[in-house]
Amino acid sequence: MEILVITNMYPSKEKTYAGIFVKNQYEELQKILGEEDSIEIFFMKRQFTSRLGSLLKYLKTFIFFSPYLFKKYDIIHLHFFYPLIYLAWFYKKIHPSCKVIVTFHGMDITKRVNKKNKHFFQKISRCVDFTIPVGSTLAKLVEEKLKLNLGSVIPVGVNDNIFFNDKTIKKKYDFIFVGSFTERKGVDTIIKAISTLNDKAISYCFCGSGDYYSSLKKLSAEGFNITIKQDQSQSEVSELLNQSKFLLIMSRNEGFPTVTIESMFCGLPLITSDIPQFKEQINVGVNGYMVPLNNVEELSKIILRTNVMPQGEYQKLVKGALNSFNELSLRNVCKKLVYIYKELQ
Structure with missing residues (x-):
């Protein structure tokens, strides 16, 4: 099984904590997947940019993604629906047997999909095979706005090797x-x-x-x-x-x-x-x-x-x-x- 994770949420020098949960999830998946499976990640680092800078950043990202169009993946897993859905939609046009999973994190559905564009996104999101909203409230919005069936509600997970109750630390x-x-x-x-x-x-x-x-x-x-x-x-x-x-x-x-x-x-x-x-x-x-x-x-x-x-x-x-x-x-x-x-x- 060949898996590709695609995300616009990933740590950078400017935003060291942004999207760290996606990085953690990817690294943990590397550990627990079987030897016959492989997983790759394509990410866009978070940066402080102007509106024009953000547009150029995404255009650059889409160009850098082009080599992946010629690789065969069984699963594409998006973290953040918009605008990454365009990449998944285009990839599936070339590789129709690929299964597309989307983890919805919040603003990708609450802010990016609205009354004006929801009918367009309902059409393009037909390429999605499985939805993973991180919360139940979000799940209702995915069903309502995109008319997609609920796959499973799964939050991103907490690394309990890092976050745990350390009783040796005094309250400050x-x-x-x-x-x-x-x-x-x-x-x-x-x-x-x-x-x-x-x-x-x-x-x-x-x-x-x-x-x-x-x-x-x-x-x-x-x-x-x-x-x-x-x-x-x-x-x-x-x-x-x-x-x-x-x-x-x-x-x-x-x-x-x-x-x-x-x-x-x-x-x-x-x-x-x-x-x-x-x-x-x-x-x-x-x-x-x-x-x-x-x-x-x-x-x-x-x-x-x-x-x-x-x-x-x-x-x-x-x-x-x-x-x-x-x-x-x-x-x-x-x-x-x-x-x-x-x-x-």
Whole structure:
């Protein structure tokens, strides 16, 4: 069995953490596939570019893909639907027996497929043989927008050799945010809550980069207990999670976020917005809490409440987090993928 993974989500010098889960998945598949099987990957590294730069980047990628059109693969597995579906569609025109699998991650279906273009994408996506939305909410959108049957809901998986509860590490931060400092991730809501509380004893760690970096630096300069970490490796992120008490994330849109599962593997309860994607992950009062979307006042209240939570109550949340999603280890997820590959043959 010959497999080709195609993705526009892959780490680079500029974005060392972007798409790391695809890289992890590919490397784990290399380990567990049989000797008679082979797997390759064609990826486009993430870069900061202008709109024109992004267009040129994709054109360059499509040109670099052309040699693969002359190779024979049994399975093509796309990570991210748009615009990679064009490559899969064209490849299948040349090699009709090839099976096409698409892992949908979020914005590739929530933002890229809309009322204006969905009929076109419904036609071109007929080349898809199996769909893998990373979450149940996403699965409904794939069925609704593309009229594709659900294959299987499979999140990307967590490397539990890296993300685990390390009891030797002492707590340093009350709350941690991991991700892009963007409006989509709700960083502005967190910043407003910090300002509203005006409690400089509460410690926060922000791990990532993005639009709100300067706003966070300003809060730090004003005396708020804010630490900013950038360009962290997975092992460094795991250490930061273990140094923290709660993961704080107020996203407005997600697929099936991996950082939340990584945090629970490290024993962190979650405080999230109440969007449907987080409702798939949070059992309120068991492994975390939810706050109404964009509600700064309620977020401020839950930060205060959890910050003075009795140790016994907190430890119950830690236990609840550790007992959540054990089945989503990277190895378990990759075993499911290998089964799907073989079933499609």
